[in-house]
Amino acid sequence: xxxxxxxxxxxxxxxxxxxxxxxxxxxxxxxxxxxxxxxxxxxxxxxxxxxxxxxxxxxxxxxxxxxxxxxxxxxxxxxxxxxxxxxxxxxxxxxxxxxxxxxxxxxxxxxxxxxxxxxxxxxxxxxxxxxxxxxxxxxxxxxxxxxxxxxxxxxxxxxxxxxxxxxxxxxxxxxxxxxxxxxxxxxxxxxxxxxxxxxxxxxxxxxxxxxxxxxxxxxxxxxxxxxxxxxxxxxxxxxxxxxxxxxxxxxxxxxxxxxxxxxxxxxxxxxxxxxxxxxxxxxxxxxxxxxxxxxxxxxxxxxxxxxxxxxxxxxxxxxxxxxxxxxxxxxxxxxxxxxxxxxxxxxxxxxxxxxxxxxxxxxxxxxxxxxxxxxxxxxxxxxxxxxxxxxxxxxxxxxxxxxxxxxxxxxx
Numbered sequence: 001x002x003x004x005x006x007x008x009x010x011x012x013x014x015x016x017x018x019x020x021x022x023x024x025x026x027x028x029x030x031x032x033x034x035x036x037x038x039x040x041x042x043x044x045x046x047x048x049x050x051x052x053x054x055x056x057x058x059x060x061x062x063x064x065x066x067x068x069x070x071x072x073x074x075x076x077x078x079x080x081x082x083x084x085x086x087x088x089x090x091x092x093x094x095x096x097x098x099x100x101x102x103x104x105x106x107x108x109x110x111x112x113x114x115x116x117x118x119x120x121x122x123x124x125x126x127x128x129x130x131x132x133x134x135x136x137x138x139x140x141x142x143x144x145x146x147x148x149x150x151x152x153x154x155x156x157x158x159x160x161x162x163x164x165x166x167x168x169x170x171x172x173x174x175x176x177x178x179x180x181x182x183x184x185x186x187x188x189x190x191x192x193x194x195x196x197x198x199x200x201x202x203x204x205x206x207x208x209x210x211x212x213x214x215x216x217x218x219x220x221x222x223x224x225x226x227x228x229x230x231x232x233x234x235x236x237x238x239x240x241x242x243x244x245x246x247x248x249x250x251x252x253x254x255x256x257x258x259x260x261x262x263x264x265x266x267x268x269x270x271x272x273x274x275x276x277x278x279x280x281x282x283x284x285x286x287x288x289x290x291x292x293x294x295x296x297x298x299x300x301x302x303x304x305x306x307x308x309x310x311x312x313x314x315x316x317x318x319x320x321x322x323x324x325x326x327x328x329x330x331x332x333x334x335x336x337x338x339x340x341x342x343x344x345x346x347x348x349x350x351x352x353x354x355x356x357x358x359x360x361x362x363x364x365x366x367x368x369x370x371x372x373x374x375x376x377x378x379x380x381x382x383x384x385x386x387x388x389x390x391x392x393x394x395x396x397x398x399x400x401x402x403x404x405x406x407x408x409x410x411x412x
Contacts, residue, residue, distance in 0.1 A: 042232055045280040047223030050164035051271070052278065052389045054115050061116045061388070068397035072376055073116035073388035074109050080125030081106055085136025089151040100139065100155045101339050103129060104380050111162040112376070112385035114169070123169050126162055131176045134183035140190060146202040149194040153214050154380045156187055157271075160217040161383040188218050204241070205250035206261055209234050209268035210381060216275050217383070231272045232281065238269055238296075239288040245309075246291070246299030252313035255320030256330050259310055262300050263333050263343065267381050269293055270346040284353070297350070297359045304331060304366065334370040342371075345379035348386035 046053075061069050083103040090099040107126055114122040133139075139155060142148040163184065191214065196203040216231025218224065242248055251261035273283040273293060284293060303309040307329045317326040324330060333343040344367060351360035367374045375394070376387040383389075 041225055042229050042276070042279060042281050044220065044223055044225055044228060046220075046278055048164065048167065048221060049278050050217050050220045051161045051274055051383045052165075054165040054168070057389060058115055058118065064393045065397045068393035069116050071394060071397065072391055073112040073385060074376055076113050076117075076119055076122055077110075077125075080110055080121070080129070082129050082132055085133040085138035087136070087138060087141040089139055089142065089148070089155060100151065101380075103133065103138075104155050104158050105340055105378070107162050108158050108378055108380065108384040111158075111165055112378075112388035115165055116388060118169070123166055126166055127173065127176055127180075130159065130163075130180050134176075134180045137183065137186075139187060142190070142194070144194045146196055146200070146207055149191060149196075150207055150210065152187065152191060152194075153210050156184070156191070157210075157214050157217060158380045158384045159184065160214070160221055164217075164221050184218075188214075191215075201250060204237065205248075206265040206268060209238060209265055209272065213268045213271045213275070213383075216272055220275055220279060228275075228279065231275060232283065235269055235272050235276075235283050235293075236286065236288070238265065239286060239291050239293075242288075242291045242296060244289075244291065246295035246297070247303075247310065247313060248296060249313070252310055253316040253318045255314055255317035255326035256322050256324035256328055257320050258314035258326075258329065259300065259303055259307075260321075260330050260333055262296070262303070262310075264381070266293070266296055266300060267343065267346040267379065269296070270350055271382050274349050294354075294357065294359060297363075301359060301362050301366065303329075304334075331370075334367070336371060336373065341379045342374060342377040343379060343381070344371075344374070345377035345382045345386040348377055349390040352390045352392060 061073065064072075081102075083106065086098045086100050086103070088098070106129055110122040110125040110129075113119055114126065139152050142152060163180070191211070195211070196207070202208065212231045212234030215227045216229075219226065219228030219230070238248065241250065248262055248265050251265050252258040254261045270293070276283045286292065299309070307327075310329065311327055314326045314329070320326065322330060336342045344363075347363045347367065351364055354360045375391065376385050377391075378385045378387075
């Protein structure tokens, strides 16, 4: 679209020009220079495509039994809602402001159904609600705190993924399209201004990985290599910080939520790796002294089953975010949350990509035992409905040998 061509210009001051090494990206994010961050600038093979190929995935879904497709991607709403724009999002743990979660959930759910069926009603719902928030300059009245940046990031990531997935269907309304893209670009600039200062823990822990996943998604959407490489740099930061056993120090020192935050960091790192894969960059295969993302996943699985593995780290009890005792690990992330998200949604792309790895098989068994209703797995930290975007059809549904069930677009 013509208007999207302006987005790289709108990004403007948000990234350093032409990164020669990811270490420079680390400096931009308040991280010290380190030799292990040096990587070559990424070459974007598919600018405009973010987390997955929407047309290829649509073809896969169209070949499934309709029940399987509806199970993974969610049936359409009788009437999609339009949530009022929120200028100040509610930060985690805060009573101030209003939550942007219902808005993000509607966008994620409507996008999934639109990808599955090309349903016009779902597409219009995404455009309508995003345009309403663009007109209201939503999410722009925030304090420059890590928690408010966190609240903005967890909303903006699924918006970018949705915009990428549906942009081919959105060219009919150039005015709305341009307004939404300007608003997204403004939010990206706001985020840069809120970046944590050097030395801050949030410049190095799960906040850093979430922040970088948003930068990377925007870089993939707009073709901005410098923004994209912020995700590459953050991924390498995580591998460098990881202990030999796969634990992440700034996550596993969090008392009763040590494994909660280990999982949280992994979710963002899987998202970064998937965005990179679309552009021909293999981050899953990157290692530092034998440590890879698989090492972190292995530690998480083992420590869920044997919590004593993490207790030596958890005993530091740093900012646990819960009143529970540090030796009682909070494993509630293994079940669907009350707001409809599932914090293990990252498992969908991981087990699809690495079906033959023992970690993938053990994750599937773990979720089947702890939460049989795991799917559809939707999470804004991962970018949307990950079951719809990545999962194979459940075994109980037959797969059509031909695309016998055609989508029925809403003509209303």
